[in-house]
Amino acid sequence: MAKKQKKNSGGTPATVALTAAGTPFTLHAYEHDPASPSYGEEAAEALGVSPDRVFKTLVADVDGELTVAVVPVAGQLDLKALASAVGGKRAAMADPAAAERTTGYVRGGISPLGQRKRLRTVLDASASEHATVCVSAGRRGLEVELSPADLAALTSAVLAPIGRA
Numbered sequence: 001m002a003k004k005q006k007k008n009s010g011g012t013p014a015t016v017a018l019t020a021a022g023t024p025f026t027l028h029a030y031e032h033d034p035a036s037p038s039y040g041e042e043a044a045e046a047l048g049v050s051p052d053r054v055f056k057t058l059v060a061d062v063d064g065e066l067t068v069a070v071v072p073v074a075g076q077l078d079l080k081a082l083a084s085a086v087g088g089k090r091a092a093m094a095d096p097a098a099a100e101r102t103t104g105y106v107r108g109g110i111s112p113l114g115q116r117k118r119l120r121t122v123l124d125a126s127a128s129e130h131a132t133v134c135v136s137a138g139r140r141g142l143e144v145e146l147s148p149a150d151l152a153a154l155t156s157a158v159l160a161p162i163g164r165a
Contacts, residue, residue, distance in 0.1 A: 012138030013104060013114030018146070021154055025146040028134065032141030039108040039136075040073025043143050047134065050074075054134045054143070055127065057110045059099035059119070062088040066102055068121040068155070070112050070135060071163035078164045085122045085160035109139040112155050121155040123148065124163040 011019070018025045030046035032039075040056040047054070051074035058069045062083050069077050083091035096107050104116030112121055112135055127133050127148035135151065137144040152159060 012111070012142065013116075014111035014136070014138040014144060015114075017114035017154065018144065023146060023150045023154060025144050025150075026132075027137060028143045028145060030141055030143075038073065039140060043134065043136075044073055047143060049134060052126070053130050053132070055124070057112045057136055059094040059103065059110065060091045061094045062086055062091045066094055066098065066119050067091070068103075068112055068115075068119045069124075069162055070121065070127070070151070070155075070157070071124045072126060075163045075165045078162055081160065081162045081164075082122055085158055085162055086120060105136075105138055106140070109136055109142075111136040111138040111144070112151065112157070113144070114138060118156075121157040122162050123152050123155070123157040123159050125159045125161045126163060127151070128159060 028047050036042040044051040044054040052072050054073045055070045056073045060067050069082050071077050079091040102117050103110050132145050134143040134145045
């Protein structure tokens with residue numbers, strides 16, 4: 001057991017999950033600015049990647065059940081579309097403390113991968129337009145780049161048009 005912990009030291013639950021699954025990924029670190037108004041747009045700019053390829057992980061409450069929405073940082077989450085994608089009636093953004101407690105990550109660093117409690121996940125359909133996308137690797141200033149198909153498979157995500165410009 002101690003050997004396994006040593007091997008994974010320095011990794012986040014997201015990178016540990018990717019490594020354990022044998023999924024190819026690229027890790028991108030950048031200096032996070034606490035004054036930045038948008039974590040996702042900061043990541044896109046720091047990495048020199050189009051904001052259409054950098055996805056933010058949001059946690060919403062759909063009919064009383066926490067649900068993960070992964071949408072491009074260039075746009076916003078359509079809560080009505082999210083509810084519809086999972087067969088729900090009403091969606092609202094989750095309480096930030098509940099999102100952090102349930103996922104095991106801090107706001108601005110919530111990853112759709114390696115969450116403490118696996119939540120149902122919806123990935124915006126626009127992800128499939130790209131060979132790779134970037135999502136949080138589990139802390140501010142750290143992104144992971146992987147194929148949308150791998151992201152969907154690892155999170156058991158439903159693909160649906162849940163983002164809007």
